[in-house]
Amino acid sequence: MPEIPFQRVAIVGLGLMGGSVAKALRAVGYEGQIHAALPSAAAVAALRSSAEPWRIELGHQLPEVLVDADLILLATPPKVLLSQLPEVARWADPAAVITDLASTKNTIACRATEIFGARFVPGHPVVGSEMTGFPAAREDLYRAAQVVLTPLTGRTDELALDKVRQFWMALGAGVQEMSPQAHDAALAATSHLPHLLAYIYLAGLAPQFPGLENLAGGGLRDFSRIVDSNPALWADILQENQQAVRQQLQQFQDNLRLVEQLLTDEAIPDLQTWLERGKTVRQQFHFPPVLSE
Template sequence: MFRQISILAPGLLGGSVAQAARARGLAKQIVIWARRPEVRLALRGQPWCDATADSPAAAVRDADLIVLAPPVDRIAPLTAEIADHVAPGALVTDVGSVKAEISRLGHAALSGRAHFVGSHPMAGSAHTGWENASPDLFAHRVCFVTPRPDTDPAAAERVARFWRELGSEVVTVAPDAHDEIVAHISHLPQVLATTLCTFLAARQPGWRNFAGGGLRDTTRIAASDPAMWRAILEQNRDEILRALRAFQDELQGFSAALANRDYLELTARLERGKTFREQFRPLP
């Protein structure tokens, strides 16, 4: 599909993009830039990396697809940094889990020269870093593609096709709609898992030694990188606050049913939760 794919700041997602693109023959050349020299040195020995660059500008100069994979608070500044160096007509996308501000600033930075089309693959792990990357990370996973109203439709379709070729099931939504969705299905669960752990730690830290499967499953994502999640929470603050307020209303309803011994209402809520969970699509 592409002559050169350049991946900037590869962690788990960026490294997996490189591996998946090489495994599926989507690029003649894959060029990677990483901020730390020791990472660039390590990447040179990887079969899915054809070359490393010492600067973002050098990495993107000949690319027809650029994938930005730093933390979400670094995507817009990195887009601005490379704006004068991208090839005319190049596609620029990202893997950040927040889209509205990133898409607006990315489009503004590249307007008239290249095309910014936001992306967010719903794939990941508590294990970060390119060392944990996998060519199958995106297989059968949803990937949001988030064009703006003024995005070139052909550019948006090429980015969508790229993610489909990596094995993803592409869903195209507006950036604002994306941020509302992930605030509820991704960011809110992170907040709840973290808050449950901080609550239990304050009550009696030793209770963790008695944890069974239920607590372990419910709190798995609380082990995620705090710095990464702080950036996400800052970027999607308003939508997450709205989700939290709605969840507090739901929790208050559950609490009231239990306090009032309204066991019919309690059972109805338990049944609704069970039904929703049973209707999840199975993971591959």
């Protein structure tokens, strides 16, 4: 397993994703410093006892958290992250490598590279949970997961890119690269539209309550699990990647209209063909490991 090429890691945002990075670092034996920036003194006080066993130094002022960090990891929601970039740039060490965890990449990659220059390495671990906050963070979240790095051609420093790649591999993740645009198009299909559909489908059932609450089986449970995610976060993600999501939504609507025409006795064989196609496609995916409680 590659060594971690950073001695002082600063994490801006210590929720599920950022907190899992901190816990994963300690789980693989990392002995360097881990500092985390929280939004307020109250948030620091609330998390201090939970963070202490993981030797995470907490603060709510960016200057104290970022000082001397050689890796700065931005782990806040996309809209918040974009608003934080100028302040992070103000206090970041000139030699620090900066990366992020956001699930939308094009806007963030371009804007952050304009601000930080070649030392910014856009990234996205393709894993997560409907749970939120540091208490939900887990040391094995990234183990055997895929992390997508989306460097800008000719604008991202190769040494910084290699260090970030080593960082994720040391936490047990696989790493691949693609352009920010290709990433956003792919994630619209595999993550963003599925979340939107689950939210909207469940919202559409509201007029049928009371009456349905005791009639749900495992299918609805599994389909709707992701609706327990943070709606505000997903509204930001969907808005940020709206163009690619709209394209996927249009294709889905076309498929729905076709399937609607197949819901007749005469077209049952064609409908079954669609169902079999869906099963075949699912079998081709390499999903993140199911994490036990």
